[in-house]
Amino acid sequence: MAIEFSKYHGLGNDFILIDNRSSLTPVLTPEKAVQWCDRHFGIGADGIIFALPGQNGTDYTMRIFNSDGSEPEMCGNGIRCLAVFLTDLEGISRTKDKYHIHTLAGVIAPQLTDDGQVKVDMGEPRLLAEEIPTTLSPSEFQVINQPLEVAGKTWDVTCVSMGNPHCITFVEDVAAINLESIGPQFENHPVFPKKTNTEFIEIVNRNYLKMRVWERGAGITLACGTGACASLVAGVLNDKCDRTATIELPGGPLEIEWSELDNRIYMTGPAERVFTGKY
Numbered sequence: 205m206a207i208e209f210s211k212y213h214g215l216g217n218d219f220i221l222i223d224n225r226s227s228l229t230p231v232l233t234p235e236k237a238v239q240w241c242d243r244h245f246g247i248g249a250d251g252i253i254f255a256l257p258g259q260n261g262t263d264y265t266m267r268i269f270n271s272d273g274s275e276p277e278m279c280g281n282g283i284r285c286l287a288v289f290l291t292d293l294e295g296i297s298r299t300k301d302k303y304h305i306h307t308l309a310g311v312i313a314p315q316l317t318d319d320g321q322v323k324v325d326m327g328e329p330r331l332l333a334e335e336i337p338t339t340l341s342p343s344e345f346q347v348i349n350q351p352l353e354v355a356g357k358t359w360d361v362t363c364v365s366m367g368n369p370h371c372i373t374f375v376e377d378v379a380a381i382n383l384e385s386i387g388p389q390f391e392n393h394p395v396f397p398k399k400t401n402t403e404f405i406e407i408v409n410r411n412y413l414k415m416r417v418w419e420r421g422a423g424i425t426l427a428c429g430t431g432a433c434a435s436l437v438a439g440v441l442n443d444k445c446d447r448t449a450t451i452e453l454p455g456g457p458l459e460i461e462w463s464e465l466d467n468r469i470y471m472t473g474p475a476e477r478v479f480t481g482k483y
């Protein structure tokens with residue numbers, strides 16, 4: 205049976221979106237998702253996102269499979285794509301009130317802005333070792349600037365959960381990092397029982413950071429929304445940046461704010477439809 209899909213991207217972090225609003229069960233298995241995401245034998249994407257009915261009073265539920273078939277708790281670029289996909293499906297103007305989306309990381313609220321971007325209330329960062337999760341510190345402690353041995357080198361890392369796990373390390377020159385070889389060693393390090401996403405951050409100034417990412421379950425991607433949020437938090441915790449900054453990713457910039465008023469993270473960036481089809 206052919207299934208209709210739409211392809212979207214947020215700064216080159218690309219997703220297949222499926223209208224799954226008639227059931228709480230995704231129409232594809234994780235194994236099928238791997239095939240669909242394959243860039244040579246399928247459609248090609250970093251992940252596949254299902255728009256499901258809302259739960260517990262929310263408008264919709266988002267579920268996502270990474271390109272390796274694993275299921276993450278949240279996806280920042282993905283939820284911006286979902287918000288635009290939903291307005292495209294509903295055929296309404298992009299100025300609709302905020303959506304409240306049920307995710308495995310809690311309720312996340314994207315809102316389309318007048319200039320065509322999407323601003324997302326990403327919720328509060330989680331900082332305790334047990335919340336990441338990581339065994340790098342005792343469970344009720346934070347992991348800030350702690351040494352971690354990877355690939356024969358000691359990296360000072362800070363860990364932040366945006367619902368999904370992130371390990372952030374500050375470097376002199378992001379372009380010099382051999383992501384392909386180092387990334388998997390962070391992802392599969394035994395101190396991360398649920399694996400981890402890893403962000404390499406170069407501080408340009410207190411309001412401008414450069415980032416490259418190795419994503420859990422997807423490898424090198426052109427952007428990672430939750431990773432950009434987690435990196436800003438790590439920068440603030442290490443007194444390397446202010447609470448509002450532009451994060452430059454290979455696919456383009458994201459604006460991130462960690463509000464002092466409500467402790468929540470706000471991410472603003474684009475999301476674009478590329479094409480639609482049946483597969």
Ligand SMILES: N[C@@H](CCC[C@H](N)C(=O)O)C(=O)O
Pocket residue numbers: 217270275276277278279280281282368369401419420421422425427428429430431
């Ligand atoms: N690219 C996403 C994150 C997708 C999930 C991640 N690979 C994980 O397994 O946690 C983003 O924009 O946040």
